[in-house]
Amino acid sequence: MYKYSEFDDAFLAQRNAQFRAQVERRISGALTEDEFKPLRLMNGLYLQLHAYMLRVAIPYGTLSSAQMRQLALLAEKWDKGYGHFTTRQNIQYNWPKLRDVPDMLDALAEVGMHAIQTSGNTIRNVTADHFAGAAQDEIADPRPYAELIRQWSTDHPEFQFLGRKFKIAVTGAPHDRAVIKAHDIGLQVVEQDGERGFRVLVGGGLGRTPMIGKVIRDFLPENDILPYLEAILHVYNLLGRRDNKYKARIKILVHETGIDEIRDRVEAKFVEIRPEFSGSDMDVLAEIQDYFAPPAFTDKPLDAYQEAYDSDPVFRAWVDTNIAPHKAEGYGIVTISIKAHGETPGDATADQMRLMADLAEAYGHDELRISHEQNVILPHVHKADLPAIHAALKEARLATANLGLISDIIACPGMDYCALATARSIPIAQEIATRFDELKLEHEIGELKLKISGCINACGHHHVGHIGILGLDRAGVENYQITLGGDATEDAAVGTRTGPGFSAEDIVPAIERLVRAYLEVRDSPGETFLQTYKRLGMDPFKTALYEEEAKADAA
Amino acid sequence: MARAPRPFTPKVVTANDLLEGDVVYLTEDDQWTRRLSEAEIITDEAHAQLRLLHGERQPEVVVGVYLADVSQGDNGPEPTHFREDFRRTGPSNYPHGKQEVSAHV
Numbered sequence: 001m002y003k004y005s006e007f008d009d010a011f012l013a014q015r016n017a018q019f020r021a022q023v024e025r026r027i028s029g030a031l032t033e034d035e036f037k038p039l040r041l042m043n044g045l046y047l048q049l050h051a052y053m054l055r056v057a058i059p060y061g062t063l064s065s066a067q068m069r070q071l072a073l074l075a076e077k078w079d080k081g082y083g084h085f086t087t088r089q090n091i092q093y094n095w096p097k098l099r100d101v102p103d104m105l106d107a108l109a110e111v112g113m114h115a116i117q118t119s120g121n122t123i124r125n126v127t128a129d130h131f132a133g134a135a136q137d138e139i140a141d142p143r144p145y146a147e148l149i150r151q152w153s154t155d156h157p158e159f160q161f162l163g164r165k166f167k168i169a170v171t172g173a174p175h176d177r178a179v180i181k182a183h184d185i186g187l188q189v190v191e192q193d194g195e196r197g198f199r200v201l202v203g204g205g206l207g208r209t210p211m212i213g214k215v216i217r218d219f220l221p222e223n224d225i226l227p228y229l230e231a232i233l234h235v236y237n238l239l240g241r242r243d244n245k246y247k248a249r250i251k252i253l254v255h256e257t258g259i260d261e262i263r264d265r266v267e268a269k270f271v272e273i274r275p276e277f278s279g280s281d282m283d284v285l286a287e288i289q290d291y292f293a294p295p296a297f298t299d300k301p302l303d304a305y306q307e308a309y310d311s312d313p314v315f316r317a318w319v320d321t322n323i324a325p326h327k328a329e330g331y332g333i334v335t336i337s338i339k340a341h342g343e344t345p346g347d348a349t350a351d352q353m354r355l356m357a358d359l360a361e362a363y364g365h366d367e368l369r370i371s372h373e374q375n376v377i378l379p380h381v382h383k384a385d386l387p388a389i390h391a392a393l394k395e396a397r398l399a400t401a402n403l404g405l406i407s408d409i410i411a412c413p414g415m416d417y418c419a420l421a422t423a424r425s426i427p428i429a430q431e432i433a434t435r436f437d438e439l440k441l442e443h444e445i446g447e448l449k450l451k452i453s454g455c456i457n458a459c460g461h462h463h464v465g466h467i468g469i470l471g472l473d474r475a476g477v478e479n480y481q482i483t484l485g486g487d488a489t490e491d492a493a494v495g496t497r498t499g500p501g502f503s504a505e506d507i508v509p510a511i512e513r514l515v516r517a518y519l520e521v522r523d524s525p526g527e528t529f530l531q532t533y534k535r536l537g538m539d540p541f542k543t544a545l546y547e548e549e550a551k552a553d554a555a
Numbered sequence: 556m557a558r559a560p561r562p563f564t565p566k567v568v569t570a571n572d573l574l575e576g577d578v579v580y581l582t583e584d585d586q587w588t589r590r591l592s593e594a595e596i597i598t599d600e601a602h603a604q605l606r607l608l609h610g611e612r613q614p615e616v617v618v619g620v621y622l623a624d625v626s627q628g629d630n631g632p633e634p635t636h637f638r639e640d641f642r643r644t645g646p647s648n649y650p651h652g653k654q655e656v657s658a659h660v
Contacts, residue, residue, distance in 0.1 A: 027574070029615040047618060049638075050645055050652045051576035080651055095651065098574050344648045415638060416646035424641075426648045476636050 001064055001367065002147050002291045004112040011155075012109045015116065019043045020102035027098070042122075044115025045101055048419050054093045054101060055118040056108060060128035060146040060170070061089030061370040065357035068368050070111040072353035078104050083353070085338065085346040087410060087461055088167070089127050089370045090118055094417055116154060121162045123153035123233070127169045129178045130371035133294060134333045134379040136325045140189045140196060142172035144289045145225065151284065152226050159233050163240040164248035166233070167205075174490065179372060181213040181492035182206050182464060184250045185232060190219065197221045202232060202262070203254030206458035210494045211251040214259045216266060222285075224270070227277045231270035235262060295365035297328040300384040308387040315390050317443070318401040323386070326379075332386065334364070334378040335371070336393060337400040337408060341437035345411040345429050346374035355396045359389055372461075373410055375403070405442040406450055406515065407433035410461050414454025414471060415478075421454035423471025423478040424504070428452055431508045436515075445515060448529045449488065464488035466530045467514065468495045469507065480507040482514070484541055485533045496538065498545055510545055517544035566603050567594040567625050567632050568610045569642070570617035578642045578653070579617060581610050587617060589653065591643040592631040597622075 004012075019039070026036040040046075044055040056071070063071075071091055075083045078100045079093040086092055096104060108114055118125055126146040133141040149168060153159065159166070171178040172189040180186025186201035198220045204213025220228050236250045239257065254262050308315050324333040336356060338348050348356070356376050360368045363385040364378035371377055381389065393399040402408045409432060412418065414425030429452055436442045451465030455472075462468030468483035480502050483495030502510045515529075521540050522532045533541070568581035579587040580594035588594060597603045603622055610620035623639050625632035634640040645652025 027615070033614055033618050047571055047576060049642055050578060051571075080649070094646075095576075098576070415641055416648055424647060426646075430648065473638075478637060 001062060002059075002143075002288060008112070009109070012112075012114055015043075015114070016102065016105045016109055019105060023098060023102055038120065041119040042116065043101075043105065044118035045096075046119065046419075048094070048417050049415070049421075050417070051095045052098060052101070053417065054096045054104060054115060055086070056091050056093070056113060056115045057118050057125040058089050058091060058113075058370050059150050060126060060132065060143045061130050061372070062128075062132075062143060063368045063370065064111075065361040065366050065368065067111045067113055068353050068357035068360070070107060070113070072350040072357070074104055074107060075353065076350040077107075082347050082349045084344070084413065085348065085370050085374050085376070087372045087374065087412070087459055088118075088125055089130070089372055090125055091370070092413070094413075119165075121164050121166075122160055123149075123156070123162075123166045123168065126150050126153070127167070127178055127183075127372060129171045129173055129176075130369045130373075130377050131177055131324065131333055131379065132172060132369075133292060134326050134328075134331075135173050135175075135177075136327045137175050138173040138327065139191055140172045141292050141294075142170040142178075142187070142189055144285060144292050145187065145189070145198075146170045147288045147291075148226070148281065148285050149229065152229070152281070158230075159237065162233075162237055163242045164245070164250075166236070166250070168229075176488075176490040176492070177371075179461070179464065179488045179492070180204070181490075182210075182461070182488070183213060184236075185229065186213045187225075192219045195221060198225060200228065200232075203251040203259070204492075205249055205251040206461060206463045207249070208246055208456045208458075209249075209252065209255075210458070210463040211255060212492050212494065213251075214254060216259065216263050223279075223282055224274070226281045227274045228266070228270050230273060231266045234269050234273075235265045239265075294328075295367075295380055297331060297380070298382065299330060300382050302330065302384055305383045305386055314394075314399075314401075315387065318390055318399055319386060321401040321405070321443075322403045323383075326381075328380070330382055330384070332381055332383050334381045334386070334389060335403050336376040336378065336398050337402050338375055338398065339402060339408050339433065340397045340400045341402075341407055341433045342430050343397075343433075344426050345409050348376070352396050352398055355392060355398070359392060363389055373408065375408070402433075402442060404447045404449070406436050406445055406448045407442055408449075409433060410449075410451040410465070412453050412455075412459035414452075414460075418454060418459075420457060421471070422456070422473040423454050423480065425452045425454040425460055425469075425471055428469060428471070428480065428504070428507055432511055435508055435512060439512075441515070441519075444525070445519065446525070446528055448515070449486075450511075451486075461488065462486070463494045464492060465495060466528075466533070467511065469511075470501075472501065474501065478504045480504065482507075482510065482545065484514075484538065485530065487530060498538065498542055500546075513544040513548055514541055517541055563598070563600045563603075564635075565625050565627060565632070566597045566622040567591065568597070568603075568606050568620060569594070569623045569639075570610060570620040573614075573616055573618050581606060585609070591625075591634070591639075594625075594632050596625060596627060596632050
């Protein structure tokens with residue numbers, strides 16, 4: 001894993017001291033809120049509905065056990081004993097006090113972490129495939145590139161005042177687990193004629209105007225990554241709209257200008273600035289790559305694992321559902337679901353964080369990942385250690401076998417916390433998970449990605465959920481719209497609205513009717529919800545949602 | 556013919572506490588209270604603007620001052636919109652925020 005250099009440490013110390021002084025000046029009255037707000041946002045500090053919220057960056061979702069323990073310490077010392085993992089692989093603390101935030105940032109700096117550029121109109125935390133360095137289908141670990149981009153973009157003078165926020169995601173595998181097509185820039189590591197490079201997408205995004213990213217360059221040699229990104233950002237910074245916040249993202253620029261003209265302008269700028277990059281960026285990349293060398297994989301007997309798998313159905317269900325294939329023989333990728341039925345998606349207590357850190361240290365080469373789907377991953381675990389890990393997780397209510405199932409819900413904080421929200425998300429997620437757990441149906445239903453956002457900004461990625469739920473305020477009442485057919489993978493698609501929304505009371509029964517309709521019309525248990533939707537379209541689901549409801553009302 | 560202006564609906568002045576972030580309301584005697592039930596109900600538009608200004612002049616105490624709609628209930632002001640109901644109560648997934656405070660009293 002990347003380790004901070006002296007330069008990184010000094011930069012962070014200076015930045016934290018600056019912010020401490022800014023907080024003091026705000027409290028003394030020397031700074032107005034209007035003056036202070038952009039400064040606190042640059043350091044990840046929001047003011048939400050009930051309290052301040054501190055958003056801490058977890059670059060490309062990678063943590064050491066020491067870092068995870070420090071996140072637990074912050075939760076306990078300055079928050080209410082828990083933290084919320086987000087769809088940008090970050091962690092949010094919901095209850096910090098203004099005076100405490102500088103101390104929190106200093107505590108983060110002790111383990112090489114910060115909250116810089118987790119907000120504001122800058123290049124945000126760069127996300128990556130959470131299975132990076134472990135996935136079987138991977139061409140290259142995307143994290144060294146993500147780290148290079150992080151270093152380049154942090155405090156980049158040209159890009160501190162963009163028209164709007166800017167999000168970059170990187171995957172090193174053809175199967176996209178990082179939703180790169182819904183990012184301002186999506187990078188996919190590819191190989192062409194033995195040379196490594198990137199397929200570059202631009203102009204994707206969710207929110208008010210969801211768009212799927214378009215290919216701006218089919219193959220970009222690895223060496224050209226920073227100048228090419230800089231060229232894209234330059235064109236966006238110059239041409240992107242600043243007259244209307246809702247039309248300020250690069251997706252609107254690409255849509256209004258056309259990908260071909262944007263490409264021409266980017267390529268022209270790229271040719272102009274390419275010579276300014278002397279190659280030292282590639283030296284930095286080489287250094288970074290050393291930090292991400294794969295761990296020393298070992299060989300262990302699997303008899304005890306096999307025996308547990310054969311004899312313990314609970315363990316078997318967990319292995320079948322939550323363990324993904326690993327590139328190394330005998331290893332697996334463990335996803336720890338922090339979505340126990342009825343709990344808040346993405347929340348982990350300080351004790352749970354410490355346990356996961358301990359397990360990573362004991363069995364997982366000291367590494368953890370946070371997924372954009374709001375779960376925690378131990379990327380490198382030998383299968384021989386799975387029984388011990390499962391036993392420990394069970395004790396802490398972390399052994400829920402629901403990965404990729406209907407209760408593995410992405411949900412934004414919604415109106416329970418967020419000042420922008422138009423409706424609640426969390427209670428809807430809790431009720432859906434609880435309901436399908438009662439029905440004992442979710443394993444029979446199989447893969448189903450359900451995603452909930454509490455407003456049009458779509459932090460809950462509802463557009464790319466197989467089932468998406470969007471919470472709105474309709475004349476002073478919470479109202480939930482359903483979309484179907486969204487897809488967050490390499491086949492990315494934006495879901496289609498089914499029709500009128502449902503009240504908070506009616507949305508969970510509506511989802512149940514929808515899923516029961518799927519179970520009736522699927523051609524075999526192997527056909528997923530999304531496949532059935534693609535085969536049959538909206539009709540059977542609309543009937544289940546609206547006609548059955550009308551019948552029930554008439555009865 | 557010009558349409559009659561919409562009748563003024565009762566309001567309270569609300570904000571977040573600068574240091575804690577907690578939701579606060581302005582009382583009749585110029586204090587900031589954590590409880591909506593203790594807030595001053597404002598029924599006159601001109602008075603509402605004066606009270607709003609009074610709140611906005613305290614940037615070292617509060618952040619984000621605004622007028623929120625309320626109705627007159629048996630125990631003082633009641634929110635008319637669910638957002639204000641969450642603000643006066645706290646989140647629904649944990650008994651945190653104001654729910655915690657009231658449990659201690």
